[in-house]
Amino acid sequence: MKKDITILITSDIHGYIFPTHYRDRSDQPLGLAKLATYIKKKRSAGNVLLLDNGDLIQGSPLTYYHSKYHRDTENPVIKVANALGYHSAVFGNHEFNYGLDYLRSVVEQSEFPWLSANVINEQTGKPAYGKPYRIHEIEGVKIAVLGITTHFVPNWEDPNHIKGLKFGDALETAKVWVAKIRKEENPDVMVVSYHGGFERDLDTGEPTERLTRENQGYQMCQEIKGLDILITGHQHRSLAGKVNGVTIVQPSNHGQKLGEIQISLFQEGDRYKIDSSSSQLIEVANLTTNKDLQELIADFEDQTQQWLDTPIGEVEGDLSITDPLETRLKDTPFIEFINKVQMDATGVDISNTSLFNNDSPGFGQKVTMRDIVSNYVYPNTLSVIRITGQDVKDALEQSASYFNVVDGKITVNPSFMEPKPQHYNYDMWEGIEYELNVSNPVGERVTKLNYQGQSIDENKEYEVVMNNYRAGGAGNFDMYIGKPLVKEIPIDMTELIANYLLDRKTIQATCNHNWKVVQ
Structure with missing residues (x-):
């Protein structure tokens, strides 16, 4: 029996829900409300897994206004994410910008799990605030999604915002957890959702920037056994294709593009095996705005706009x-x-x-x-x-x-x-x-x-x-x-x-x- 599954990916949304850059009120080709139109259409047509790859809650005037003046109220970005039905999200480096109390509130309000295997509680030695991975079952197909965060967070973040946390090496942590998940969970599809990118040319492997190990995506594709899909972000690049047989995607930033991965599987005994997989980027410029999603936070958006004009x-x-x-x-x-x-x-x-x-x-x-x-x-x-x-x-x-x-x-x-x-x-x-x-x-x-x-x-x-x-x-x-x-x-x-x-x-x-x- 054949099964076709779609994974839709957002990354580096940075709190941009409405199609505006906030410098004025003009309609711009960006924002989660536009991507929602494609997400809902795709979901109605087949089996869809919706994932966010990090840097969701910080970066726009709307998120700044909420964090500074209304942090005790419902988070507008999480309200939208819940309505869209995300299956999971990964901690990006900017998730820590507003402090741990704010982040705890975000996690508590989310109707989906936050993932990261390498953001560790120093006292317990276990993943902090979220889970390392999640198993999703779609019509009998078992999909494992492992969350990994760039370990460079301490290089940038206010120490008070990450007190009690340590950040394990992204590549080495992913190696350990993929092997563990493969052994213990025996998934049909192994996905690593990594809030990080690439420091090497995807075709040649030659360095494209200074090799700092901040963005270890290329090495992950080369060195992690049993990896099928690598979702990336952090760099705000537009990438889709394959590296060493691993299907990869990176869907830009601010909701300008949506990542889409198509997986075709066939049944062999009681397991499903991947027949083929491919990735592409969906341009938001071709989409209309989902009015229902906008309406969810329209009042708070109006407050933000009024504050901006003060x-x-x-x-x-x-x-x-x-x-x-x-x-x-x-x-x-x-x-x-x-x-x-x-x-x-x-x-x-x-x-x-x-x-x-x-x-x-x-x-x-x-x-x-x-x-x-x-x-x-x-x-x-x-x-x-x-x-x-x-x-x-x-x-x-x-x-x-x-x-x-x-x-x-x-x-x-x-x-x-x-x-x-x-x-x-x-x-x-x-x-x-x-x-x-x-x-x-x-x-x-x-x-x-x-x-x-x-x-x-x-x-x-x-x-x-x-x-x-x-x-x-x-x-x-x-x-x-x-x-x-x-x-x-x-x-x-x-x-x-x-x-x-x-x-x-x-x-x-x-x-x-x-x-x-x-x-």
């Missing part, structure tokens, strides 16, 4: 951004403003920050919460670390690798664009004076570096404020790893920016031109 302050001067590349080539009022907020919050006189993506519009004359969250898109807090002048120089050299010179023009290094844009890994500083000559070889681009009018002392220590993500060394800033933590500000930057504006009512756009990039 005026915070006014600007005298120009804090707009018209050209993101130009913004990264020389000091501008907007970047200087963000650094000033960071220095004001921490009381130090050296700061760095990023222009996180190319969609940041800067501020107009009147600033609302919508303007703030449109520009500062991550739930970062601030850390002050003590580093040497040599560390400052090394960090500037790392940032300078963001640029290439092609045909006499400064361009962005492709390594910061593939496999996903990483504009957030280029930092701009306030409190020092520096010049980067990007015609020089990588590693020799810092041609000027002063502090208070004098050449910086490479052996002297300086206190520098930056976001918590960077302070942990993320983005290949290894020079920060293990450096003394002087101070933490456990308030999200969006709130710090809002408070800065509320306290002053009107701010001046200033620019001291303390740095530039030349060729």
Whole structure:
């Protein structure tokens, strides 16, 4: 007897339910409410397993608003996920951003299990808050789904948000559990749902980025015996195909695409065996919005939109951004403003920050919460670390690798664009004076570096404020790893920016031109 089963996968939804990016109210090709149209249609036609691969509950203004002001109420994202009938979800790294109390509430409200075999309770040594795996039976076919989370979470997360947890190596944990599940459960289909991605080319195995073991998907396909399906995420890439005979998928982010895996099985005795499997990506652009799903949280969405339009302050001067590349080539009022907020919050006189993506519009004359969250898109807090002048120089050299010179023009290094844009890994500083000559070889681009009018002392220590993500060394800033933590500000930057504006009512756009990039 033949059986056909469909697995539908979402990943990195980041709280985007409605088809909006929240910078305005325009309809955009994204969001779980659009994907729901295809999910419901597919479910009505056959055997469907619906899985989420992590980073579900954090990342949009709606989730931020809930976590900050309404965390004791029903979680709108989980309300939608319950209505859609997810079979399971995996903990992504961003599930921990709002703290463990919030995460416990999410797990308790969910009508589906959360999975991760390598997020471990330090005291018990067992998987924390969720289960390692789940067995799904669909018309006699036994499907095992093992959850695995990227073990790099401690590199980024506020330690208070993961207190009492440890994160086992994703690849090694998956090996152990797949063997255990195969032996004890004897499933017909073995799925690993891994909130992580690939550091190697899927066809050649050649490194596509620095090999950090953050994204071990390729190795999983090569080294895990008995693996049939590998679901990936975390990198926000659009991938479908096979690696070493293992069917893989990665369905982008923000609900822009849906992963679909088709499995055809035949019966042999009392078991089913896979005859064939394939994967594809469903484009949300071709789907209409499911109104019933929207209606579930329409009131809370309206509250979020009203909150976003709340005026915070006014600007005298120009804090707009018209050209993101130009913004990264020389000091501008907007970047200087963000650094000033960071220095004001921490009381130090050296700061760095990023222009996180190319969609940041800067501020107009009147600033609302919508303007703030449109520009500062991550739930970062601030850390002050003590580093040497040599560390400052090394960090500037790392940032300078963001640029290439092609045909006499400064361009962005492709390594910061593939496999996903990483504009957030280029930092701009306030409190020092520096010049980067990007015609020089990588590693020799810092041609000027002063502090208070004098050449910086490479052996002297300086206190520098930056976001918590960077302070942990993320983005290949290894020079920060293990450096003394002087101070933490456990308030999200969006709130710090809002408070800065509320306290002053009107701010001046200033620019001291303390740095530039030349060729």
